[in-house]
Amino acid sequence: MNSLIVTQTTGFSMTLIIGCILFLLDIAFGCPPGWTTFNTSCYHLSLEEESWMDSMKMCEIHGAYLVHVNSASEDTFTTNLMVTNGAGHAWMGGSDWTVEGMWVWEPEGELIQYSNFAGGEPNNKDGQNCLKKGISQHYHWNDQDCDRLYPYICETTNKDGNPVAG
Numbered sequence: 087m088n089s090l091i092v093t094q095t096t097g098f099s100m101t102l103i104i105g106c107i108l109f110l111l112d113i114a115f116g117c118p119p120g121w122t123t124f125n126t127s128c129y130h131l132s133l134e135e136e137s138w139m140d141s142m143k144m145c146e147i148h149g150a151y152l153v154h155v156n157s158a159s160e161d162t163f164t165t166n167l168m169v170t171n172g173a174g175h176a177w178m179g180g181s182d183w184t185v186e187g188m189w190v191w192e193p194e195g196e197l198i199q200y201s202n203f204a205g206g207e208p209n210n211k212d213g214q215n216c217l218k219k220g221i222s223q224h225y226h227w228n229d230q231d232c233d234r235l236y237p238y239i240c241e242t243t244n245k246d247g248n249p250v251a252g
């Protein structure tokens with residue numbers, strides 16, 4: 087009887103250990119299910135339309151942030167992600183809420199270096215403070231009313247910080 091309990095306990099422990107190893111391997115070598123790898127980050131496009139604020143919150147709930155597009159290649163990647171998934175528009179994590187005309191990546195407030203605004207944008211029309219891109223401006227960037235509802239892209243860093251193939 088005792089040996090049966092020991093065997094069951096050992097079996098359970100082994101299952102737990104193997105489960106932990108697989109979990110750690112997943113963290114070390116790729117993005118979670120439903121997330122796409124690009125360079126050192128994982129991305130998730132949500133087709134559920136939310137305000138900029140709720141998009142930000144949903145990303146944070148999932149341990150991520152509303153996407154920071156820091157380069158032309160990341161810009162192209164995120165546009166392709168939108169086109170592939172049929173999202174005509176998407177929120178990004180930029181805003182000029184704090185200082186009008188000073189665009190930063192939220193929530194840290196890092197100044198936006200690379201940008202790809204459409205001609206005539208950002209125009210702050212009726213007080214637009216939130217960053218999006220969409221098909222109507224050929225996926226160039228635009229400042230928009232933060233309460234508008236759009237799909238959105240969350241980004242989180244790959245836990246090992248290294249590019250992952252595939």
Ligand SMILES: [Ca+2]
Pocket residue numbers: 182183186187210213214215216229
């Ligand atoms: Ca503005």
Ligand SMILES: [Ca+2]
Pocket residue numbers: 207208209210211214228229230
């Ligand atoms: Ca605008």
